[in-house]
Amino acid sequence: MSFMRFSYWLRGDRPELGPDQRERLAIETARNRIFITGAMFIVGFTWITYGLVDASVLRQGNEPAVASGTDARELKTERADIVDRNGILLATDLPTNSLYADARVVKDPVESADMLLTALPDLDRDTLIRHLSSRKAFVWIRRNLTPEQQYEVNSLGVPGLNFQREERRVYPHGRLFSHVLGFTDIDNNGIAGAEREFDNELRINNGPLQLSVDTRVQYALEEEVESAMETYSAVGAAGLVMDVYTGEVIAMTSLPNFDPHRPGQAPADARFNRSTLGVYEMGSVFKLFNTAIALETGSANLNSVFDATEPLRVARFSIRDYHAENRWLTVPEILVHSSNIGSARMAMAFGGATQQKYLKKLGMLDKPEIELPEVGGPLVPNPWREINTMTIAFGHGIAVTPLQVVNGISTIANGGIRRPSTVLRQDGAPAGERVFSRETSDLMRRLMRLVVTEGSGKNAEVAGYFLGGKTGTSEKLVNGRYVKNARMSTFVAAFPMQDPKYVVLVTLDEPKGTKKTYGFATAGWVSAPAVGKVVTRIAPLLGIEPANAKAPEIEQALQIELRKGERKLASF
């Protein structure tokens, strides 16, 4: 019976009452509890209403709003900007609108085309009609409209024409950096230069890409190189400025250049980067490397003399001097008179293996390391015979890019440490790799200065900035033969020589002599003055103060004895 009692209790029932009363009791209980159920629903619906007010009204304002067209962040460009070392904008994206057609919606292709031609008269009518009648869902009509063009097209009201928001790459300095920056295609893919090399980084867009170039220096360099190129009717030119301690390219030009907004309209020659892609026999400029190797290895010192009395005959070749002295020459004299014979004999003294080892260390035997896709690999002899060693001593039989020469001269001038060339701004000098001792570098500084004061680089002299460098003139190889009147004339110089900071190079491709140069088109006449003018303009920009030549510390730093070489009996 206790189970029954439990079961009554469980149901809230009272068995002692009659059936009618029990039903009334049950209904009574149920009704009372309906109130509780109803009350819980009221709580639930009130809670929902609170949630609604909270979501619709209270959150407004202090929570980020729904994306809207006027949000400034919408204007964030797709591709990162490129800036120079001082933050000057070199390349950026501008939002534009491009016109496309949904040809399925175009009603009358011919009529639509004629209407469209009133707004964009330079479109080709036949192509336009063909596109508009193609039944395709998407056909480009014209990319990157100006706002005015967009307005005009919009007001035509032609059905099926739509605008696609795009970004267009813009280079505020136009042609100035065309070979450094390169360009992008119409879809903003990097195609050349830094745009291509850093395509991924620019797409990821973690802020602007900072290059090592300095817009002011670039402008001065380009203007002077262009002026020299015009004066001497050269077909092309290259110019470089490098920080000797960091390997940073401060300015780099290659002429002719192109408009990066319309690269397709430029001839292939204009898109060819003579500074990093072109490889040339650099001529006598290599005598600096040759002399540095001789001094470093101890196979010669400043007082060593070499026989330059007569042309040097090796196999079927004959090595001659341009300004022949026809006597024994000291090492400084070999540079000042730019003696091929003396240089060749110097190279013979340390030998081909040593020459290769040092040129390898200087990066002359490999592709230049620079963050650009346009790099040219050097042309080096294979096998490396004795005659190659002799001609390479004065820069023939090896072809390298101007960039490599500038990097090599930086190594000589900065105390002997080689650092890779770079177009990216560096914070301080990277570790680098020692090639020459500090002593060799110090002697080379004096010798380079001597070339400008006494030798072929006189025309580069700029008062107070103590340039030191070397000329180099080589005949161009055309179809495997040297052509007499087609030259590459190069002058490379570091300054100020008592404490070199920068290296400047100017190369003119096929310069012609003028009345002023007495018809000469060699480097000393055409390239050296251009380097001088560049230094005159950029030294103040780069914060280098002119110094007094009579200052004792400068005299001491640059002093060198130019003694006449004599045949020494002892050497027999």
Add this chain to the structure above:
Amino acid sequence: MKSLFGHNTNIAFSRADTSVLGIWWWTVDRWFLAAIILLMGIGALLVMSASPPVADRINVDSFHFVTRQFVFLGLAAACMFSISLLPVKWVRRLASIMFLGVIFLLIITPFIGSEIKGAVRWIHLAGVTIQPSEFLKPAFAVVVAWMFAEGRLNPNFPGYIVSSLMLALCIFLLMIQPDFGQTVVVTSIWSVQIFLAGLPIILVFCLGLGAVGLAVSAYLILPHVQSRVDRFLDPASGDNYQIERSMEAFMNGGIMGRGPGEGWVKNSIPDAHSDFIFAVAGEEFGLLFCVLVVGVFAFIIMRGLSRLMGERNLFVVLAVTGILVQFGLQAVINMASTLQLVPPKGMTLPFVSYGGSATIGIAIGMGFVLALTRKRPGE
């Protein structure tokens, strides 16, 4: 004999009309009916707003869902009206047959059903896809109410035991799908009914504790329940895409809404036409409209419950309350999860969300309510 007034007034049926429809008109709860019809109208409006972007996304005709939902609403109205004509005895019989049929369908669902989003809830029958669990709820509410009422009034009838076994069977069949949301609804119906049937308060508390225990074990045992709750408690922990867009829609709508068809956040809500249709209401019609919708739901529940105050039939009280609990709970859970007040559950907003089974299932339930709450003089 016809009343003299009948021809002079705007009333459709004379009080003296003894035809089936005449009697129905004068005995049915017309306020309740009007609220249901209003809700169906709101549903039709919102499906027109919410479903075209979804249809475009899955590459069907823009009005694919609209057309279908209109057909469903028509069928639903017809079902509701027909059922509301039935006397109490027939409601009980119809619900019992339906219950047995649905149990059969639920048993075969795991074997012949198709898997959608990780759960097997749908079966294809004679060209239509139906979700049996949507039809289970009203039938369950009526049948269990019958069991409780019998058990209460007839001490020899084991109503409590039978209803408990029915609940256990339903929970089992729902959890193998798995369908946690429907399980919650079915369990709630049963709980409210046993509560109304007179369960001692001490046991009500025990039952409450049991429910909490069940919820906790569902969290611990069922990975998808766990992940939803985790994401609700810590929004940063996982993918809350839909719920975030939903909140954004309400924010975008503000008080007055963006206007019909003018919403854009809705375009990025995958289930805008079904579980998240309330967010579309918020974006396009605004806070005031949403409050109106909440008000209609609340009115339906309160009207239904108040109608029971004069009721003398325990079975009717329990059945109607059960169905109203189903209806109200679905509405509250759906709106609360759209508003990020509770973890999201796959639950439709009655008569508003797109869905054939859900709409017709709810309509059958409302038909039961209408039939059971008709005035029965002389009973």
